[in-house]
Amino acid sequence: MYLLPSRSVSPIPCQERRGYYIRARAVDHCVQDFLLKTQSHLRTQILSLGAGFDSLYFRLKDMGLLHHTVVYEVDFPNVACQKATLIQRTEELSALVGDTGGEGLGAITFSGEDYKLLGVDLSELSELERALEEAGLDSEIPTLFLAEVVLTYMENSRSDALIQWAAEQFPQACFVLYEQMLPQDPFGRIMQQHFRQLSSALLSLALYPDRSTQQQRFLQKGWTECSVMDMNEFFTCCTPEDEQQRMQALEPFDEYEEWHLKCSHYFVLTASKGMEPSWTPLSSSMTGPCGGGPIRTAGSVPAAACAAQTATLGLRRYGHRSVLIRPNVILTTGGFGQEGGQHCRMRSFHVLAEHAGCWKAGCWREEDPDRRWDRRLYHTVSCLSSSLALVVGGRTSPARAGLGMLWLKFPETCSALDPGDITVELVNLQPAAEAAVRRWRHSTTEVMFRGERYLFVYGGRSAEEPVLGDWHFLHVPGLACTVVPVGGPVPESRHSHSACSWSGGVLIAGGLGAAEQPLGSVFFLRELEHGFGWQAVETHPALIPRYSHTAHVHEGRLLLVGGVWLHSPEVPGLTIIDLSTGLCLDYTIDAEHLEWPLMVHNHSSVFLPDEKELVLIGGGGNCFSFGTHLNPEPVSLNLSSILTKQG
Numbered sequence: 001m002y003l004l005p006s007r008s009v010s011p012i013p014c015q016e017r018r019g020y021y022i023r024a025r026a027v028d029h030c031v032q033d034f035l036l037k038t039q040s041h042l043r044t045q046i047l048s049l050g051a052g053f054d055s056l057y058f059r060l061k062d063m064g065l066l067h068h069t070v071v072y073e074v075d076f077p078n079v080a081c082q083k084a085t086l087i088q089r090t091e092e093l094s095a096l097v098g099d100t101g102g103e104g105l106g107a108i109t110f111s112g113e114d115y116k117l118l119g120v121d122l123s124e125l126s127e128l129e130r131a132l133e134e135a136g137l138d139s140e141i142p143t144l145f146l147a148e149v150v151l152t153y154m155e156n157s158r159s160d161a162l163i164q165w166a167a168e169q170f171p172q173a174c175f176v177l178y179e180q181m182l183p184q185d186p187f188g189r190i191m192q193q194h195f196r197q198l199s200s201a202l203l204s205l206a207l208y209p210d211r212s213t214q215q216q217r218f219l220q221k222g223w224t225e226c227s228v229m230d231m232n233e234f235f236t237c238c239t240p241e242d243e244q245q246r247m248q249a250l251e252p253f254d255e256y257e258e259w260h261l262k263c264s265h266y267f268v269l270t271a272s273k274g275m276e277p278s279w280t281p282l283s284s285s286m287t288g289p290c291g292g293g294p295i296r297t298a299g300s301v302p303a304a305a306c307a308a309q310t311a312t313l314g315l316r317r318y319g320h321r322s323v324l325i326r327p328n329v330i331l332t333t334g335g336f337g338q339e340g341g342q343h344c345r346m347r348s349f350h351v352l353a354e355h356a357g358c359w360k361a362g363c364w365r366e367e368d369p370d371r372r373w374d375r376r377l378y379h380t381v382s383c384l385s386s387s388l389a390l391v392v393g394g395r396t397s398p399a400r401a402g403l404g405m406l407w408l409k410f411p412e413t414c415s416a417l418d419p420g421d422i423t424v425e426l427v428n429l430q431p432a433a434e435a436a437v438r439r440w441r442h443s444t445t446e447v448m449f450r451g452e453r454y455l456f457v458y459g460g461r462s463a464e465e466p467v468l469g470d471w472h473f474l475h476v477p478g479l480a481c482t483v484v485p486v487g488g489p490v491p492e493s494r495h496s497h498s499a500c501s502w503s504g505g506v507l508i509a510g511g512l513g514a515a516e517q518p519l520g521s522v523f524f525l526r527e528l529e530h531g532f533g534w535q536a537v538e539t540h541p542a543l544i545p546r547y548s549h550t551a552h553v554h555e556g557r558l559l560l561v562g563g564v565w566l567h568s569p570e571v572p573g574l575t576i577i578d579l580s581t582g583l584c585l586d587y588t589i590d591a592e593h594l595e596w597p598l599m600v601h602n603h604s605s606v607f608l609p610d611e612k613e614l615v616l617i618g619g620g621g622n623c624f625s626f627g628t629h630l631n632p633e634p635v636s637l638n639l640s641s642i643l644t645k646q647g
Contacts, residue, residue: 562600
């Protein structure tokens, strides 16, 4: 997989480069730990199963780590022959193998003093055993088995037999497995669909869907020690902090949701038997993200597709914002989505209106081509009057400076009967506060101070700073920055958090911190006589850290909707926090009857208090490996039974 390609390829997006990085780092971490722990032995060996075009041997050889270790690689005969040809034609690779490198006989396609390349079908265990014996594999010396996304493509009976054979035939053995997991949540369903489309279905997931079942699999097949980490946990617990910071600073990056979701759906497993001392490369004294048992849920909320009759295509987007501009009339702006038959940053606005229990959708009419939307995403929209909304910040590219502010003007009166008739006028602003609002993934919330209206701009990130912890008060209507005293314990810097107006102040919940780890804190910016004060809101049980969620306040309760967390067995649904008692209750979102996987991150949501209904609009993301997934329709959550019961 990591061998230099024999032909030119397209540039790899930064999200995918991170994926390759964490996979390579996890495998190298385990392999090098094996070599370190067995350096007192006269001979050791590594057997890479389904090696493909992996460059493991050449990297280890170049680093001078193969003093007494022979590397055996196995793959299908045609793959092994292609790799052997590539090695022979590449001077640098041939030099690393040494003068003894050359063609082998039978299943051995390439043979060197400490490197053997075999062409064998792994599912044919007897043939594999015979070929390895011919190549000189010694079952009596410490042996590391390596399988990176290989066994999952085999029938379970054959992969189980291979795992058991390795445990039974090698008295001193270690095993490293890197594979997918969690097939049934929304991201897992998209992941499975991707591999099915490649005619490479993930066969192991039905029997071994998570870490605990994979661990039991190895223990039941003869291995005595077994540890498993998902890749979020590995990155946090087994990667030095300075290395984490180095990787995070390499290039502009703004695809945190798909990065964390992908890492939660891949794991690294290490198993061993007969090793003295025991081999535990995944042990760590560091505190990693929670990946433990099931969450105690208070119930579930059914999700229903909204009956939007026309133009729902325009609502397939993420990184956008939606705001209620009239009772039951929702305006959606910006984001990345589907427009004109292709995926792009969105130019059109969209209106979703409810009348007589039925939702209708329509795009805005572009009155002035010179005043087009600048295709920003991760901005905020604040409705300041019945005909005026303010857009703050956002970005086009994470490498560019954040955008400033825009006025959105729409008619004083508009009908929910025909949302396509609503027009929107854009007015660019160049206020004194421009520097303060050039950010994205921030929050903009209305507050009251001494009877005056302000917009409180908090957190986010910029092209220069990956995470911001500052704040600014914009005085309405002039939008000039105003100095207002703020005391109390300052919250940790964050972006992708939620913010809600409440009791004249602001509730801040969750977000992603400076270490790219989700935060579980809730703060209340409370109005005081001479300014504001930060006050921590204690919850019980503790709020599970999350980000990329939305939030609303209703009758003294904070509603957190969706998001991303690192508690991999489940995905965030609806969390309700009683602000008077701190009681924190989690509810799952029941979307089983929907015809698509419902991704509740990078979405927007609007709460209709009279109906006690949440409308979820858009959501999803762009994972290069698995493609772009956009929720195709708005979804409603009826919370009347939950909110009435809690009240």
